[in-house]
Amino acid sequence: SDVRLSDFERISVLGHGNGGTVYKARHRRGCPAQQPLALKLFASGDLSAAREAEILRLAADAPHVVRLHAVVPSAAGGVEEPAALALELMPGGSLAGLLRRLGRPMGERPIAAVARQALLGLEALHALRIVHRDLKPSNLLLGADGEVKIADFGAGKVLRRRLDPCASYVGTAAYMSPERFDPEAYSGDYDPYAADVWSLGVAILELYLGHFPLLPVGQRPDWAALMCAICFGEAPEMPAAASEEFRDFVSRCLEKKAGRRASVGELLEHPFIAERDAADAQRSLAALVAEAEQSGDL
């Protein structure tokens, strides 16, 4: 199939990232015709475009992972260096956007729906030897009915060998696990998949507190301050209202030693997730999405 950038009509901007801009768009002759989708445009020469396309193709059947509709080749580099990716449109936007529009932190019930679905996505990705390496609220997207999907594989990697060095500084430093700052110090129990669990834990806690949890509010998140807080800082303090299950869930994700951190499988069986009506939790997330939509700008 020869999809071209000019085949897409851009409707509005959905978001900006390091990579480029994501538009709500429609394919003029698309199938199904005219259905809105998300068009992620890359700067020319951005190597993350090809990586993201490769991973999304590998993960085409994984649950809770955003779908790739088409790869738009660039004039210079063809499909090897895509100019854009046509993605499934996630109408609720990102969890970062939801938090912003709500203007207040989220409760445990909707957060459990986020955690459960993100864990199911991670479980499938890890089984395919894919590490995401950039989990954060802006890369978790909301569909209809409180559905959550993992997006943005620009920092992702397919591990060809078990101990592929993947501690390189890709992704967003704020959500990077301690062992990724200093892989050598941790080489004994290095588990590349555990880094995704840490990032998810930080993201979950951010939804609960309403702000990035590992630095004092207002402190500039420069690299040195982040490394210091992540590798040597105390575990962030939890509000007194937090349930015992939630505290434990978060602390199992934010275990500094990768080898002691909970695995994705263990977290799916954690009481915070498992001893809860999943459909009920998802409905409470859907209600928040609906409320945020009322408040206007997406």
Ligand code: ATP
């Ligand atoms: P960054 O490097 O900042 O993480 P990026 O350039 O890799 O970002 P994405 O994270 O893929 O780009 O997308 C940026 C934003 O665009 C998201 O946070 C989200 O708000 C919006 N967005 C991306 N994909 C979709 C989609 N499929 N449906 C709806 N919104 C989307």
Ligand code: MG
């Ligand atoms: Mg992103």
